Amino acid sequence: MAEFMESETKTPAQIPEELPILPLRNTIAYPFLVLPLSVGIPRSIQLIEDALQGDRLIGLVAMKDPTIETPMPGEVYEVGTVATIHRVSRGPDNSMQVVVEGIERFRVEEWTQTEPYLKARIALAPEIVEPDVELDALKRSLQDLTREVVALSPHLPEEVSKFLAQVEEPRHLLYLVAANMRLSVEEGQKILEADDIKEKYHLLLTRLLREKEVLELEQKIQSEAKEEMEKAQREYYLRQQLKAIQKELGEE
Known part of the structure; x- marks a missing residue:
């Protein structure tokens, strides 16, 4: 299994106006975060190989319909x-395990190529962040709510809350939480597309509030089911004891 050496992360100033575009199935890629990808479609493999021969930069977009084998413009989000x-590792079937790191948000300005893979002229679209009291309150609310969701979620380690408490930059915090929560592609894309950082926070907070309510309800249902099961077990045990006593007394 061949493995390529790690590359240096590029800055926005080093990003060209035209990029190869890799569609993602059931996945949203966010800026600043490391993401592992499985690549097996021939044209996607060629895209990665070509990028490795150049500046190693690619554009990641989510597919609107994950069942489409080779999505074209209009079938992916822009x-x-x-x-x-x-880093790239090859499997015995020529598939690739690719590790990428998000740099910045972009919008497709114009599709410039569809074969052998998608290419587009892009414009970087970083959110404008103006620190103020409202943004500080939104950050704190997100950290607090995430802590509550983590405490209720069996699939999220407690270390997540401790780590998030140390993240100060508003965009980093927002995308880190979004990437670790169970969001649908549509929900994640809506957050990614919002230009206003505060709107992004409101969207994510609304989704997390719903997740908290669902988790609390699940916990209540599980607790009630456990109580019913324990009650049934106690009643069965008492009936068995009663039968044993009746047998000893010759009442059966």
């Missing part, structure tokens, strides 16, 4: 994330 390829 707001995505520029990413740099850090």
